[in-house]
Amino acid sequence: MTAHGSGGLLAVVSYWEPWWIQIIKSLLVFGVGLSMVPVILILERKGLGRFQNRYGPNRVGVFGIMQPLADILKLLRKEQFRPATSVGLLFALAPVISILTAVATFAIIPFGDVHNLFGTNVGLYGIDVSIGPLYAFAFGAIAFYGIMLGGWASGSKYSFLGAMRGAAQLISYEVALGLSLIGVVFQAGTLSLTGIVHAQQHYGLWFFLPQIVGFLIFMVSGFAETNRAPFDLVEADAELVGGYNTEYGGGRFASYYFAEYLNVFVISGLATTMFLGGWLLPFGIHPPAFIDPIVVLVKMFVFVIVFIWVRATLPRLRYDQLMRFGWKVLLPLATVNALVTAILVVET
Amino acid sequence: MSSVVFFVAAIGVLAGAIGVVVLANPFYSVLALVAHLISLAALFLLLRAEFVAAAQVVVYAGAVMVLYVFVVAYVGGQDQPVRSSGPGLRLIAALFGAALLCELWIAVIGSSLKSLTEHGAPYTPGFGSPSQIGQLLLTRFLEPFEVASFLLLVAAVGAVILARRRRGLGDEDEERLPGFPAISVAEVLSGRVPTGSMAEAAGLGYEVGESAAGTRRQARGGW
Numbered sequence: 001m002t003a004h005g006s007g008g009l010l011a012v013v014s015y016w017e018p019w020w021i022q023i024i025k026s027l028l029v030f031g032v033g034l035s036m037v038p039v040i041l042i043l044e045r046k047g048l049g050r051f052q053n054r055y056g057p058n059r060v061g062v063f064g065i066m067q068p069l070a071d072i073l074k075l076l077r078k079e080q081f082r083p084a085t086s087v088g089l090l091f092a093l094a095p096v097i098s099i100l101t102a103v104a105t106f107a108i109i110p111f112g113d114v115h116n117l118f119g120t121n122v123g124l125y126g127i128d129v130s131i132g133p134l135y136a137f138a139f140g141a142i143a144f145y146g147i148m149l150g151g152w153a154s155g156s157k158y159s160f161l162g163a164m165r166g167a168a169q170l171i172s173y174e175v176a177l178g179l180s181l182i183g184v185v186f187q188a189g190t191l192s193l194t195g196i197v198h199a200q201q202h203y204g205l206w207f208f209l210p211q212i213v214g215f216l217i218f219m220v221s222g223f224a225e226t227n228r229a230p231f232d233l234v235e236a237d238a239e240l241v242g243g244y245n246t247e248y249g250g251g252r253f254a255s256y257y258f259a260e261y262l263n264v265f266v267i268s269g270l271a272t273t274m275f276l277g278g279w280l281l282p283f284g285i286h287p288p289a290f291i292d293p294i295v296v297l298v299k300m301f302v303f304v305i306v307f308i309w310v311r312a313t314l315p316r317l318r319y320d321q322l323m324r325f326g327w328k329v330l331l332p333l334a335t336v337n338a339l340v341t342a343i344l345v346v347e348t
Numbered sequence: 349m350s351s352v353v354f355f356v357a358a359i360g361v362l363a364g365a366i367g368v369v370v371l372a373n374p375f376y377s378v379l380a381l382v383a384h385l386i387s388l389a390a391l392f393l394l395l396r397a398e399f400v401a402a403a404q405v406v407v408y409a410g411a412v413m414v415l416y417v418f419v420v421a422y423v424g425g426q427d428q429p430v431r432s433s434g435p436g437l438r439l440i441a442a443l444f445g446a447a448l449l450c451e452l453w454i455a456v457i458g459s460s461l462k463s464l465t466e467h468g469a470p471y472t473p474g475f476g477s478p479s480q481i482g483q484l485l486l487t488r489f490l491e492p493f494e495v496a497s498f499l500l501l502v503a504a505v506g507a508v509i510l511a512r513r514r515r516g517l518g519d520e521d522e523e524r525l526p527g528f529p530a531i532s533v534a535e536v537l538s539g540r541v542p543t544g545s546m547a548e549a550a551g552l553g554y555e556v557g558e559s560a561a562g563t564r565r566q567a568r569g570g571w
Binding site for chain 2: 090129130131134135137138140141142144145148149152160163164167168170171174191
């Protein structure tokens with residue numbers, strides 16, 4: 001390996017950035033993820049409150065905006081407790097897997113093009129992998145073990161049932177999620193996420209219009225993948241107490257919570273990149289480079305608000321409805337969408 | 349840096365593989381296999397085969413092993429050891445193990461350990477990228493690729509047929525939910541309501557009283 005490049009392994013990931021830029025970027029990606037989760041939390045709690053004709057949290061800080069920080073501090077200061085029936089090591093490991101995969105996936109969301117900063121070329125993203133969405137799916141596959149191990153290692157039937165539901169749901173909807181993106185990949189001709197944004201620039205139209213079917217399938221599957229309402233059967237409170245995280249408390253519960261909301265943010269980011277033109281602005285407006293990350297963040301928060309809106313609006317599905325919808329509606333539809341796109345791309 | 353990653357991943361691969369065989373609890377065996385597969389993906393990543401690494405994780409760790417975990421967690425979660433094998437089986441296992449080891453040694457020494465002193469093939473940009481793999485699959489390896497896809501299609505169709513056989517192939521069943529027999533109005537009025545149905549919970553079975561379902565509910569005292 002060292003014979004081919006002085007950068008060793010780091011050179012594999014990205015070919016021109018010096019090592020210190022990569023360390024700064026990894027810290028920055030983690031920092032952005034960490035600081036956006038409380039924002040989503042307060043947005044959701046205030047939003048849900050307004051949807052349900054009440055105020056939502058309004059005691060801590062101005063308008064209650066410090067509420068998530070108070071919640072997090074409370075959770076972190078709680079006693080670490082685990083049931084006597086639980087399996088110690090796996091019980092502790094499961095939330096770590098969840099949080100690790102969520103942050104790792106967040107690294108591929110591009111917040112801007114490659115720019116000249118500090119005398120070197122720096123891409124405004126964690127990494128730009130040549131396999132793009134496949135990277136996200138690989139970590140999504142590992143994220144399954146976070147939920148599964150958490151449920152199994154708790155030694156509680158509610159946790160176990162919640163984890164089992166999560167397993168079946170994740171397998172079912174990951175297929176549709178993957179197939180819904182194939183149309184975009186066909187049109188863009190590349191798997192790299194920055195490449196897909198560039199393709200939308202050349203195409204002159206963001207992919208959510210020509211790929212409207214894929215976009216809708218992606219959004220529905222995205223709700224299922226993140227276990228959000230109306231697909232939140234994994235943690236259906238009325239039946240399962242809390243699902244896979246029933247037995248968790250304190251910091252470990254906070255990690256699960258963090259991972260769930262970061263996953264929402266990641267799905268929003270993927271949707272922004274694949275379907276909504278990433279850092280591009282409509283009508284040919286080319287803002288200065290420092291605006292790009294703000295554009296991406298605004299678009300991502302549009303999706304986050306949709307997530308909250310849907311949660312406040314739709315009731316939870318029944319389990320057999322969920323499975324049937326995934327396998328008998330979304331999967332065939334996504335396959336047909338991929339086929340039609342392939343034919344049209346070859347034709348033109 | 350890369351040699352550190354190599355040794356960590358290689359140790360993970362070996363430890364995972366040994367764990368699958370040694371661990372008594374099948375659930376831990378499956379987890380060891382998952383760890384093995386993920387470490388293997390890290391090795392692929394070191395060889396700059398990003399696509400193969402991702403496919404390894406998505407297909408094996410993600411799809412195949414998920415089903416293993418699913419089944420083992422439902423069926424074999426207890427600490428009961430795997431069925432103890434007789435002396436004959438052990439002998440055969442040892443023989444097979446020895447034969448495999450011989451084969452591996454022949455393969456390794458057959459290459460006369462050239463790779464130890466060489467740097468291997470030079471890296472060309474684009475190697476192992478999805479586009480290159482796709483081109484190879486549709487040109488040089490077209491036939492194996494098509495045969496494999498046909499095999500998978502057969503497996504998928506077989507799975508669908510097996511799953512349908514369980515519930516019969518009647519037309520009515522299309523309307524019914526799996527595990528929930530449909531209730532006709534006549535059945536409800538005559539009191540032949542299946543236990544545990546919504547109609548029973550609403551008290552329809554209770555009022556009739558004469559039927560089997562009704563008496564059973566009375567005997568329990570209702571709720």
